[in-house]
Amino acid sequence: MCSHDTDTYQPVTFTARPERLVQDDRVDGSMYHDPALFETELERIFYKTWIWVAHESEIRNPGDFKTTKIGRQPVIVVRDKAGKIHVLENRCRHRGATLCEKSKGNATGFTCPYHSWSYALDGKLRALPYPDGYEDILDKSELPLRSLRVDSYAGMVFASFNQDVEPLSDFLGEAKRWIDLFMKQGAGYPIKTQGEHKFTFHGNWKIQLENTTDGYHFPIVHKSWMSSVDEETSEMLSFMTDEKAVTHALGNGHSVMVMVPEHVDLDQDDGTEPLQERFAHITEALSKEMPPEQVRRIVRSLHGAGFNLNLFPNVAMSMAFFRVLHPVSVTETEIRHVALGMEGGPEIANRERLRIHEHFQGPFGFGSPDDAEAWERVQRGSYAGKNVPILVNRGLNREIVADNGDKVSHATDEGGMREAYRTWKRMMSDE
Structure with missing residues (x-):
């Protein structure tokens, strides 16, 4: 039951305090x-805390780079010749033009197309044309590209404009254990990205952010997907009444929703779970080259980990892919879905992981288009009923506090949303 009387709820504008x-x-x-x-969110959240920018497999070699954004600000994620990762503002120090418009590639440096100012991979200003006009008025050492604070955990690269941001390890906190579990889907191989697609929704x-640990919507919104897969897969993801399917609020806005409890730790296998018949051709092919336990380990991992991990504010590690959000405007958001595979693993298994990804997450898949439709309906509906709040109260009556401090409730409950909004309120209240 709600703890407040809806009839007395008063709508507020941002002139009110965040706790309202x-x-x-x-x-x-x-x-x-x-x-x-929205503008205040960019300043107090996206430009103040750790933001996920890359997986190390995307910038594996010296000179490898990718371009992305933190909030509205364009940045370059690049590995220098010594192997160090830098995140640099994608903005020439001369007249402000972006240095690089390619989404990814390999380079020895970055040269502005406007006036040819040239920068090294670590952001240092190397050269500029016709330097005689700058004698005694410009020192190249004083004009490097602005470099963000960078750190990584388990191959996940984060950056922050805030040089005084708390250590990444502290920010991730209890989520680190779940990141480690997520990476086990490599079945002994390192995780790698296998490409991506992106789209924009009007919301x-x-x-x-709310969606990734919202198990309540799954059998409703994704009914068409459930009917399109084999019975074994459908049963595996029928977690609505499974008492072991739970959501953990992990602190700092992070949360995890367990959907397939027996696949939380993919290293744990008592051998009783039958391998899915749909993967019989993979089992047969791998069995010609690998011992049975390794084949079993790979095939059990094809769907990824048995949970969705939400890392506040912009990335989800969702079963077998990364979902990355970029806020474009108050009513527009770009989404990137990044497929995952096994670095050095068998190609037949990596191809199957791509087909699974496409079936749900792809632009013609049975999952993401339905999600996007629901998100846009929420956006449109938010303009109606100005005296009616958005409820995130499901499961409050059965939420418990675990020994480690996690707030735990069922996978269909809204504990993950409440965790995100607790952190949102704290960061938005911090002057």
């Missing part, structure tokens, strides 16, 4: 469409 916008069991609808609120970024 976010309460224990509900949030205000203006959270999805207040432009002033606020927090609507997608």
Whole structure:
């Protein structure tokens, strides 16, 4: 039962304090469409905390780079000749033009196309044309590309504009254990990215943030996907009444939703779970070259880990892929779905992982298009009923606190959303 009387709920604008916008069991609808609120979110969240920018497999070799954004600000993620990873502002120090527009590649440096100012992989200004006009008025050592603070954990690369941000290990906290478990889907091989696709939906970024650990919607929104897969896969993801399917609020806005409890730790296998018949051709092919236990380990991992891990504010490690969000505007969000595979693993298994990814996450898949439709409906509906809050109260009556401090409830409950909004309120209240 709600802890507040809906009839007395008063809508607020961002002139109100964040604690009025976010309460224990509900949030205000203006959270999805207040432009002033969005601008403040960029400043106090996206430009203040750790933001996921890459997986190390995307920038494996010296000179490898990718371009991305933190909030609205374009950045380059690059590995220098010594192997160190840098995240640099994608902005020439002369007149502000972006240095690189390619999404990824390999380079020996970056040269501005406007006036040919040239920068090294670590951001140092190397050269500029016709330097005689700058004698005694410019020191190249004083004009490197702005470098962000960078750290990584288990191959996940994060960056922050805030040089005084807390250590990444502290920020991730309890989520580190789940990141380690997620990476076990490599079945003894390192995880690698296998390509991506991206799309934009007309909705606020927090609507997608809520979705990743929202098990309540799964059998409803994804009914068409459930009917398109084999019976074994459908049964594996029928977690609505499974008492072992739980959500953990991990602190700092992070949360995890367990959907397939027996696949939480893929190293643990008592040998009783039958391998899916749909993968029989893979089992047969791998058995010609590998021992049975290794074949079993790979085939059990084809669907990825048995959980979705949400890392506040912009990346989810969702079963077998990364979902990355970029806030474009208060009512527009870009989503990237990054498929994962095994670095050096058998090609037949990596191809199968791509086919599984495409079937749900692809632009013609049975999952993501339905999600996007639901997100846009939430956005449109948020403008109606100005005196009606957005509820995030499911499972409050059965939430418990574990020995490690995690708040735990069922996988269909909204504990992950409540965790994200607790952190949102704290960061938005911090002057």
